[in-house]
Amino acid sequence: MAIQYPAVLDLKEEGRHFSWTDRDTMLYGLAIGMGADPLDRRELPFVYEEGLRTVPTFAAVAAWGAGITPERIGVNRGKTLHGEEALIVHKPIPVTGSVIADSRVLAVYDKGEGKGAVIQRETVLRDLDSKEALATLTRTAFARADGGFGGPPDTRTMNVTPERQPDVTIELPTRRDQALLYRLCGDRNPLHADPELARAAGFEGPILHGLCTYGMACRAVLQAFCDYDPARIREFSVRFSAPVFPGDLLTVDLWRDAHDVWFEVGVRARDIKVIRNGRATLAQIN
Template identity: 40%
Template sequence: MPIDVAAAVGAPPAETSISWQHKDVQLYHLGLGAGTDPLDPAELRYTLEDRLTVLPSFATVAGGGMAMMDGLSAPGVDVDLMAVLHAGQRVEVHRPIPSGGTATQTSRVVAVHDKGKAAVLVLRVEAADADGPLWTCDSELYLRGEGGFGGDRGPSGRLERPDRAPDLTADRPTTPGQALLYRLSGDWNPLHSPPEFAALAGFDRPILQGLCTYGIALKTVVDRVLDGATDRVRSCATRFSGVVVPGETLRVRMWTSPGRVQLTVTAVERDDADVLTDTVVEHD
């Protein structure tokens, strides 16, 4: 069924109340692979409540759900979930995320771009607590078969890779069961768990959640460039360009400049196949 763009973009924001505790943050970090070395003080800041720091990417799962899915239930949007791909993600934090709290979250469709054979729906989720704004998340959902309605194509968002060797490179192994652990933070998409469902989508086995890869990449930048200071991150944007099979090794290449890190993530075991591209972390 074609998307009613005017109805989707013109609908009032949906509002919900969310809350989280330190153990939700700890579980999220463990799902990204934090704490592999339980004696490393740099890892314990992600896993122990008495020194807990929060990665800004936690905003994508705060409250135990996936707020981006609200975009698929917005007025004027009626699509086949099997035809939906998560194309891109951007998180901007307005101040450090507390390790526990309650917030009001609003979500609305801010744009629907016409890519010809597909449409890209942009959902904006904003969260605020009693002290003011906390974060803004923009999710891009690629809807196959929903384009061709004569709308604006929207920005390309493509970045040129720097014409030099990366300043830093880090390999991050994933585990065969990582998708099962990460899903406990709220991503219940069956594409990442029952093998039979993954087979229906054309995969030999369940794949890793794109937002898990996104979190691993951000953690790598925080650890390798920002000395573990999660509160220095201002935003992180990416494009999902390929899948990750749990158990593969992720290679994170980083190009640094003042206030900015551009990076790519590839799957080592598949000849460095692109996984995340057009990825930028902005920081203080």
């Protein structure tokens, strides 16, 4: 089934209910490396029920399974990559919560026959009781096999990091078992666990979830410029550019300009960037 444009823009999925507990919040913190040093009093509140805090990017897994499926859109799931992820935080994400998830196809861009398609899907999470919006998630996929359907070209502009040395550089190790832990947050794709399947897909072994790297980048922003206060992150977006293998040492370069933080994530041992065009918008920055 091919993408039917512009009918694809009418696809919606509304009114799905999701809930989480403090256990899910702590599991997510552990899965993105919070609490690696259990004596670090700055990170302990993200993995311990006393004074528990929620990492803002937890919103990406709080309603895992919500959204318009590739099959409904008309693309080949096996040839579709997670290209970008963006988050707007309307209210701090609670440590326990129940939400209504409303999803739609936000935009579809045609790169041309044989060049693929870019698909943006949006999910808004609203508190079940108050109906107030907590977060807006925008997930962008690159469907490599599905261009040439007659849609508009992709004319979006990407975030550009400043042309100067980073203001802060933070190194974050990943663990060899980190993908096995992170998959308990929702994404159980065997590509992140099964060595044989990963090799069949062209990788040397299971890869770390892109959204795990996304969460670790948020952890770096919290550390560098927020004094670990999650309420200071209002927006957060990235572009995924290469896979991370569990055990890689991540290097996060960060630049600050007033309320904006720009960042890139690399693996120096392999001389690659795994996240480009990263941007966070902060509140009450000093």
